[in-house]
């Protein structure tokens with residue numbers, strides 16, 4: 295197997311770290327389903343199958359400066375970006391200490407001002423114009439940053455997607471639009487969502503750079519996002535990227551995907567699962583050894599156990615707090 | 626004090642706020658070189674340049690959505706909706722996003738965004754250049770809705786809106802733009818959002834209204850004074866959240882209340898004012914609450930006589946106040 299990461303400037307340790315975050319995300323996600331099926335948390339929205347691109351993308355951005363607007367499947371992205379497992383678990387248990395919303399929003403509606411992570415809502419693609427606004431503001435202030443936003447391929451049919459792309463294109467703003475194309479929007483497959491081949495084909499209509507890459511490969515994601523970020527920093531405007539992968543779980547814990555797709559189809563997609571294929575790559579290059587793998591799995595399990603325990607015991611927000619923060623409160 | 630028009634007060638407030646704070650900027654359709662289709666942003670492009678007076682693509686959801694993003698970054702955008710009738714494409718951004726950002730992030734993110742929108746009829750605008758849109762937004766906690774009636778209020782309240790750390794919809798009555806003139810101090814001042822204002826003291830009948838209709842009430846009150854009817858006029862100025870205390874006090878003052886809005890009657894801001902009075906003033910009323918509003922037809926027709934049929938006037942108010950006085 296050919297080493298592909300050295301050419302991107304990554305050391306062996308770097309890619310091992312990358313893989314560890316992907317694995318951590320996957321194990322975390324699996325734990326959420328267990329917690330849901332055992333009645334401890336009411337709802338799961340899952341990112342399984344999308345971790346590779348999410349983590350690869352995060353590695354291509356500047357964690358000290360850039361602004362990000364991740365969507366509800368982006369556990370891999372937010373973990374790589376600096377949200378802790380505890381915080382992610384507090385979010386899923388909807389506890390007061392959850393930095394995303396203190397239990398106000400459903401899980402996966404990320405928000406963390408400290409990390410320059412915008413607040414996400416449920417109506418899809420409303421975050422896209424926000425990311426454009428951040429980029430516009432940064433340009434006005436002369437700040438050299440990139441504004442990064444993600445969304446699904448079904449959501450790329452919303453007016454806000456198109457309005458945001460066009461605005462960013464016209465004003466040549468440093469925005470990276472990353473469409474996470476998992477080939478389903480709940481039950482509706484790609485063919486019934488778009489009549490162009492790639493979501494990224496739409497870039498042309500907005501005068502921006504477009505590119506589709508293998509979303510199961512974190513290195514491909516890194517390379518694409520890095521290219522888009524470099525362009526943005528050079529003042530060449532926004533990019534529309536598209537990660538191609540497959541949603542391995544049902545839409546959410548409330549969905550039964552066997553009503554609209556086959557197990558055979560899902561099983562086939564699992565063969566290309568980025569967490570598995572990247573592990574195979576690292577094993578072949580002898581970077582991921584059996585010992586390291588065991589060590590990783592043990593550490594991750596311990597941390598997820600700790601996070602679960604912590605979040606389960608943590609208090610909910612005070613009931614009287616429902617009236618807080620409707621408007622600015624001054625004392 | 627200089628006497629200026631309602632729209633000049635808008636421009637003056639924008640200009641002074643942009644001079645005072647470099648984080649304030651204006652965006653919207655035709656706001657740049659053209660100075661806005663009504664000229665509300667006249668001269669700003671020349672003074673502040675295209676970076677701070679931004680002609681956006683024709684897409685309302687993006688105007689508000691991009692404004693929200695810029696506000697979250699820490700700036701104070703003033704987004705213009707060319708006509709309030711056309712802010713519906715942005716309703717999702719206003720209701721789902723701007724209004725809920727502070728709440729859903731548990732006070733972490735805020736949206737200090739001002740959305741200016743010309744509203745109201747009497748300009749031969751037909752169905753889609755005449756509407757009052759406030760009722761659509763006036764049950765959305767997290768929003769503030771300001772609807773001033775005088776140039777003095779416009780300037781003080783627009784400045785306060787721009788400085789507010791919460792999203793504000795600032796509705797400007799487009800018929801008032803050039804029709805209404807008044808004294809406005811040249812220097813800096815703000816007026817409190819959320820506070821109604823007594824525009825005339827009286828003892829027989831209370832009129833509660835906002836926007837252009839306040840002037841019809843004032844004219845009617847002048848006339849009625851000649852026949853010995855004394856009218857108390859409360860201008861809501863902020864229609865959401867309501868200044869309930871001022872509403873209750875005004876209702877109690879005379880015991881006869883006429884609620885006036887240019888909006889369609891059903892489910893208007895005045896329906897909430899009526900409920901507030903009903904909840905608080907049972908033993909203070911000497912007559913049933915009355916409402917004077919536009920008919921419950923979809924919107925104002927274009928043809929002059931039909932438009933007139935729809936619109937409020939000082940004559941219509943005079944009649945309604947007189948009826949109530951004689952109850």
Ligand SMILES: Cc1ncc(C[n+]2csc(CCOP(=O)(O)OP(=O)(O)O)c2C)c(N)n1
Nearest residue numbers: 367416417418446447448449476478479480
């Ligand atoms: C405006 C809007 N319409 C409908 C929904 C309900 N809904 C939630 S997710 C979803 C599918 C989204 O598919 P896609 O954009 O491909 O993202 P994915 O969930 O596959 O990651 C739908 C229809 C919504 N949240 N918002």
Ligand SMILES: [Mg+2]
Nearest residue numbers: 446476478479
């Ligand atoms: Mg999808």
